[in-house]
Amino acid sequence: MDEASARPESISAAEFHRAPGVTDWRVTGSGPQAVFTATSLAHSARFVAPIVAAAERFGVLPDIDVRPEGVVVRVAFGDEGIPAAATGFAAAVSEAAADLSLTADPSRVQSVGIYVAQHSQVDARRFFTAALGYEELGDTDAVDPLRRGPQLAFNPITGDTPSRGRTHFDVFVPADQAQARVDAALAAGGRLADDSHAPAWWSLASPDNHGVDIAAWTDTYD
Missing domain, CATH: 3.30.1360.20 (Transcriptional coactivator/pterin dehydratase)
Structure with a gap:
């Protein structure tokens, strides 16, 4: 064996x-x-x-x-x-x-994912897989076949305004680096949108309100 x-x-x-x-x-x-x-x-x-x-x-x-x-x-x-x-x-x-x-x-160490928020009546995954040359993964995601680019996750927002994109980045970092990454982003002009799930993840926004989640939970789950 x-x-x-x-x-x-x-x-x-x-x-x-x-x-x-x-x-x-x-x-x-x-x-x-x-x-x-x-x-x-x-x-x-x-x-x-x-x-x-x-x-x-x-x-x-x-x-x-x-x-x-x-x-x-x-x-x-x-x-x-x-x-x-x-x-x-x-x-x-x-x-x-x-x-x-x-x-x-x-x-x-880090990995980056893109969370593509879409209206509940829209299936945007076909467009993104075609435009990026990605492949569908499971029911909601898409991936680069050679794993070079970030994984995409497609999740509907029920009741959201049609034709309004609300995409944000998921940045997965080591648990012992997460707070420093959050602090650096805030010092660079970002704002804390939601820390109710910390230290699993923090939701941040750029100065012009683009979303980034700094996530550490993958490094600690049991």
Whole structure:
């Protein structure tokens, strides 16, 4: 029996964080993620082979974003939650990063979603999937097939004025970074629209009243 098959099928964010060796990682709206800074593109590229080896060892399929500034590694949510094998994979990746002198920077971890609010009698998803080249996901969402762009969520507003768009951004950040992100946005001219759900999420508005939710709940749910 391999290491992945010996584990339960999926775990929560809290269970993920209780596993050994995952302190570099945070759970955002797109799954467990870590950012490792590098000194050059070549430095980042040397990290790919150990990541692939860990992925094959633990039976996960991560997204790897290689940049001159560093490498972003993410394990997407499964149908029921975080794949249990993600903990062993994450620990192995962090160990490989340390061996290559790549430094984890949890403050850079985030994922962005766009919440497309629509009138209850309108189905805007077909338009957005066509315009962006996205694919439908479930009953209400749409995604970039290669997971490059933000996920879209389409939710009707009953009784809203037809032909009036009310779209806002969902920014998923680590729980230990959320308050600092909120404070920075407020200091930059934003206003607090609703903090009744904090520290799960805060609803902010830009100076011209565009909405942004800073969400941390994905990093702590159990």
